[in-house]
Amino acid sequence: MRLSTCGALALAAALPLPTTAAPLPRLMSTNICADVLALSIADPAQIVSLSRHSQDAQRFSLAAKARQFPANEATAEDVVHLKPDLVLASRRWNARHQQALLKRHGVRIVTVPFPTDWEGIDASTLQMGQAMGREAAAQQLLADTRARRARLQARPRPFNALYLRPNGGSAGVRTHVDAVLKAAGLRNHATALGLAGWGRVDLERILNNPPDVFITPGLVNDLAYARSGLSRHPQMKALLERIPVVALQQNDWGCSNWQLIEAAEAVAAQVDALKFSEQRP
Numbered sequence: 001m002r003l004s005t006c007g008a009l010a011l012a013a014a015l016p017l018p019t020t021a022a023p024l025p026r027l028m029s030t031n032i033c034a035d036v037l038a039l040s041i042a043d044p045a046q047i048v049s050l051s052r053h054s055q056d057a058q059r060f061s062l063a064a065k066a067r068q069f070p071a072n073e074a075t076a077e078d079v080v081h082l083k084p085d086l087v088l089a090s091r092r093w094n095a096r097h098q099q100a101l102l103k104r105h106g107v108r109i110v111t112v113p114f115p116t117d118w119e120g121i122d123a124s125t126l127q128m129g130q131a132m133g134r135e136a137a138a139q140q141l142l143a144d145t146r147a148r149r150a151r152l153q154a155r156p157r158p159f160n161a162l163y164l165r166p167n168g169g170s171a172g173v174r175t176h177v178d179a180v181l182k183a184a185g186l187r188n189h190a191t192a193l194g195l196a197g198w199g200r201v202d203l204e205r206i207l208n209n210p211p212d213v214f215i216t217p218g219l220v221n222d223l224a225y226a227r228s229g230l231s232r233h234p235q236m237k238a239l240l241e242r243i244p245v246v247a248l249q250q251n252d253w254g255c256s257n258w259q260l261i262e263a264a265e266a267v268a269a270q271v272d273a274l275k276f277s278e279q280r281p
Contacts, residue, residue, distance in 0.1 A: 024133045025085035030074035033255035034088035034112045037128045048084045114256045116174045145258045160189040162211035168200040176256035183264035214245045217253045246270040
């Protein structure tokens with residue numbers, strides 16, 4: 001059946017018009033944690049600038065990729081000068097700057113969450129993707145991260161692991177370090193030592209109840225603690241000689257986001273390579 005010209009025009013008028021996708025917001029990130037999300041979710045064409053720390057390979061494992069973009073000093077003046085549509089920032093950054101002033105320049109500020117478990121990390125990844133107009137990319141990243149966690153946990157590692165900085169700093173439940181250890185299939189020994197959240201564990205508690213393995217981070221900031229009393233104590237040195245130590249070189253522990261899966265994989269790989277005399281149930 002052939003439509004008349006008038007009928008064809010009427011049918012065409014009734015069909016929905018094709019929609020034009022809204023342009024992606026031009027974005028600027030102001031710290032390393034925000035830089036990770038920008039580099040892993042955003043379209044490169046929408047990135048206006050990353051924080052200056054993103055250019056430092058000692059601090060940032062994605063530095064080579066980050067150097068493709070201009071760096072900023074994370075100041076309100078930078079925001080006004082660069083004129084992004086979207087700024088990814090921390091709560092502390094928001095507290096230091098006048099959001100009302102930046103809003104008058106048409107800038108939207110999104111606070112990057114700092115969750116302490118994988119459920120929160122997954123939710124914040126999706127939230128950031130939505131803010132950038134890149135929800136599909138965030139969903140793909142989530143699927144990849146979840147698959148990697150499942151692969152890690154398919155192999156049991158029934159060991160008590162103590163995350164320990166040279167100054168005695170550690171992390172119990174409700175920290176992103178706890179999330180890393182759980183993803184690697186390990187038990188967080190800081191909990192057994194009575195630590196919840198961030199804090200320090202004293203030498204006596206460690207000696208009375210030592211872990212199966214120590215986990216030490218390769219954080220730049222920890223260099224200032226290298227001469228601390230705990231790491232130099234003779235009894236602690238003797239303990240470190242008989243208990244395996246997993247030392248991580250990459251700085252992927254500082255931010256609570258999807259990249260923690262890389263820290264978990266590195267921990268798991270080193271633990272798998274260790275030869276334990278006995279496996280504790």
